Amino acid sequence: MSLQFKHFIVLLFFTGFAFSQVEEVHPPKDIKTIAFRGSTNESQLPILKLGEPLVLEFDALNGNEPDFYYVIEHYNYDWTPSNLVKSEYLTGFDNQRIQDYKNSFNTYQIYSHYRLQIPNQQTRGLLVTGNYLISIFNDDDELVFSRKFMIYEDLVNVGVSVKRSRDVKFIDKKQSVDIVINNSNFNFNNPLENVKSLIIQNNNLNTAISNVKPQYTLGNQLIYKYTSETSFWGGNEYLYFENKDVRAANVGVQFIDLKDIYHNYLFINTSRANQIYTYNPDINGNFLITAVDTEDVSIEADYTMMHFGLQYPELTNGESIYVYGNFNNYALEPDNQLLFNQESGLYECAFRLKQGFYNYKYVVTDADGILHEGAISGDYYQTENNYKVLVYYRDLGARYDRLIGMGEASSVNISN
Template sequence: MTFKPFLLFAFVLIPTVLFSQIDEVNPPDYIKTINFRGDTPETQLPILKLGEYVVLEFDALNGDEEDFYYKIEHFNYDWSPSVLIKSEYMEGFDNQRIRDYENSFNTYQIYSHYRLTIPNQFTKGLRVSGNYMLSVYDNDGELVFSRKFMIYEDKTDVGVNIKRSRDVQFIEEKQRVDIVISSKNMQFNNPLQTVKVVIVQNNNLNTAISNLKPQYTIGNQLIYKYDTETSFWGGNEYFYFENKDVRAANTGIQSIDLKDLYHNYLFTNIERANNPYTYNPDINGNYVILNLDAENPSIEADYVWIHFSLKASEALKDKSIHVYGNFNNYAIDDSTKLQYNSQYNIFQNAMLLKQGFYNYKFVVLNKDGLIDEGFIGGNYYQTENNYKVLVYYRDLGARFDKIIGIGEGNSVNISN
């Protein structure tokens, strides 16, 4: 009888916590090429050191030069809202208009290119590390889209090694991440409760592994040598195309056509799940905006209809197949779905993308809502993947989760 009140409290609490978690909001059709990055031209999952700047860029294709505003919020490790008030995590203020924008130049598709840099004259800096969400609103106060980013402090060394799976059943298909966290000048208090780790494969938060606890503590080191808990499907190398010269057939492009806009038709891809692994250099799902004849690709790169195609087989004809990559933040929706063309026995999709170099792959969306990345491309332990490890820490009595270190590893040198 004494346990009933506790059990009732637990059942009431758990749904509240789950439903309070925040997901990113994807943009409407007229917002394209959301590029969230630090000091590199390649779009990336923005994980920045405390004090560094971050750049958000996007295009509005409606030609209205409308006003957009931004807000920044701080979140806990599990993306539930933080209890910190704005002045505790931000120097200055947000809810400001994005003033830096330019109209496209010498392009068939008219668009306005917006750029937000933080810190700026209004938002002078972020005071603490942790999870953040940047949300963009229109002139009516309606949310247009939101993107996550992370700020870390360099207080720990994070060693990351990529190994083959110990499970014989998946030894040819999975990659395992071993982690060693070494404290520099801080003492871990009760690390089983205060330290949490997140592993991100190829900058894709949708497949991240979280809520990992250290297996061993040796001096000032925390050791993670799990098997199944830190294993990812290896996947396969991404397909890619490049159309930096919109008037010529570049890498991966079979033919071009000019209608209202340029159309680029990619070579038809095939299933690779049952083929031997073949190394094919990629940039792990990312993209870079490029234009061969432009000084400023941000406003001089044009928008092109990219026509994807995948050769159909009997195993695919009843599947929901989507184009997948960081070009739209790994989102799955109606715009990414391929339609079956019975005349040519292929699946097809056309997407409006800005000129550049793009990685993509085809994935299957199962009826249970889960994404199967390996159904078409296969899973291979040899696949070159990038892994980032984020270390969160909330000391006893603290009010928010810090990120106290980041580590990075690559499976190019995978070992047993």
């Protein structure tokens, strides 16, 4: 298949219409533990400075050592395809086979571990800032999965602070993000139209707030101090478990069993929505692969079947319950949906995860598919959350949206 034709397939698959937004494609069951980050951080949503390397790792559990290829596309702020041609944002070539892979060693679950770093010998670098999508294809030219990432320049200073909600109705449940963009060294033309911001809570693009315009300008500053437009539900600290030793119960694991692979049964969880907030340190939905008595966890950490159980009244109005976190990119898929077991009286599900330390959360979608993150875990203004603010700018006559600054804050220092 030619390079141009494969690019056309990516755009056709994702867009359907010329200006629709691209969505990430989640992997099939035999692709697990997608770790996507910069070389110096553990974030699962890479937001990189221009020139910094990018690392993508994942496991294929089919034992066939399949070949995978990657394609990189550039997008506008609203995730519509940009007008740039490949040579304007990428030096070298994509559509290359991922050559760095190793097979698992001394594990019950056979798998191959793949690692891609950019820049590399074929893809020598990305040239412009903005939104990107990397798509992974198999040897049959089928799209396996895709992930979004961003590249920015430090051209403006982005100040971020987290406040309690200014809406009295939600003062105990929501957190508001205030933003101050200082552009003393950068000349904005018509900032109310040309400057766009994206606010991300805990690296979850599904709940990010976009299309918020500056509220007013003060000298060289753009000010955002809205009552509701930049507010998030506070949520609750993530639940967690660790199974770095598959042969013994660990943190959050009630008991284990060995069948075809090890099975780990977590302690039964209950609703926290109507309880008093209690501080419980987490890593904001992230995960970390760990295993005892190993030298290389990428190929020596084993897979276990994780059993989740939730004590919760049976829902009868078309709602669904899922367990998610950064380990599955906050996806709502049949694999991580809990089903009500009439015998046990619990919502239950089980799926394979690599040994490690995991944050997870139970969420509800209603009959219309609308997500209610705090329905089971609750919403509290005291919850420690991470917030990232990305600032995009398109000058008059420009052909793409530049990402000119990034700011970050934690609600651990929340104030009124």
